[in-house]
Amino acid sequence: MTKETTISLTDLANAAGSDKGTTHANPHHYTRVYDLLLQPHRHSLTRMMEIGLMAGGPEVGGDADRVVRTAPSVDMWLKFFPNAELTGFDISDFSWISDPRFTFVRGDSGVEADLERAAAQGPFDLIIDDGSHASFHQQLAFKVLFPKLRPGGLYIIEDLQWQSPFYEDDLPATHKTSDVIDNWFKTGAFPEFSPPELEGLQSLGRDIAFATVINQPFSGDTVVPKMAVIHKHLEPAQTA
Template sequence: HPYTPAYYDLFKDRRKSAKKVLELGVLEGRSLMMWREFFPNAHIYGIDVNEDCIRIFEDDDRVTVFEYDQTSPRDMIELIDKIGSDIDIVVDDGSHIPPHQIYACLTLMKLIDKGVIYVVEDVKAPRPRKGYLGIKFFLRGYDVNEPNLEPIRKKYGIGRHRGDDRLIVVKHREKGYG
């Protein structure tokens, strides 16, 4: 998917300063390895519902993986209690199920410090006629932007291969806005 070049643009200014990066959804851990390399001064945290993911990084001093469910309030609170609320970047590559994405974002944004960049991958397009208003509707209390990935797709020859090949960037609103 075309996210990697977009991530460079999004995160290049925080590359050296980021101290904590959290990814929801680990699978085989490839993106955690990418984050570890891209953010040389950050500790990389991951969560997944599959406990086997923990073993991949058990000997890595810069990557920690927990068995948590992004849809569980108890798990999200416990996670933030363990790692702290001073997270620089969150990437949701978890279940890809819109209600899970919405819930995780709303829950974590209340628990983590302002200044975080929260990215949701694999966002489905709104379908108002079918009753789905889209993730942006539910996150309207935050600044929500959708980077235009078309130039990246064209430059790197990456086609749209799924209906959810979109990402959104969520930030806390500045004071006095909205």
């Protein structure tokens, strides 16, 4: 039996030019956490999904119909998980990516029907939300996609410290996502949600085994909420 050489996700991110790594112009250093969480699952993970494939879209005032010819995280994930199929979801067009293990679904995180089309690609072992960063979008995506996460799977939401000024005030008002996860950490339950579109979201808190917000100065000196890590129960919650 040959000993497998560890592949660093940070090295892959840096080589691909992803801001999840440590050498990008605006590095988030998330791969330091991902290496810790995901190394044991490199070969067993078979299906994952990522929302948001490249910065510069409508969340920062860009055009949804922009022409994009790079997707660093897609390259990174496909190399890190050699046996996994990756579903990418974005409001811009990434259908040009040609890889037998990649499926693209174009859609808006604020449209439940679009999210349902992406959910149909599941079930997933890992879901990462790096989309618009608008609280309502993150929570609607969680409502639709978390049920499609396999038992024991991970759901991760990035960049909790920032909400898009081009979305946040125009969408249905809701809690900041970092506060939602923090409420679960402290009480074991989600708070109530006002928007009717989020009906049913509160009950999903029962299917969480563990959830926390990582508050770290990943870059710079300011400690802010950066990412949520949510671990799904191995068995569905029992209902009365």
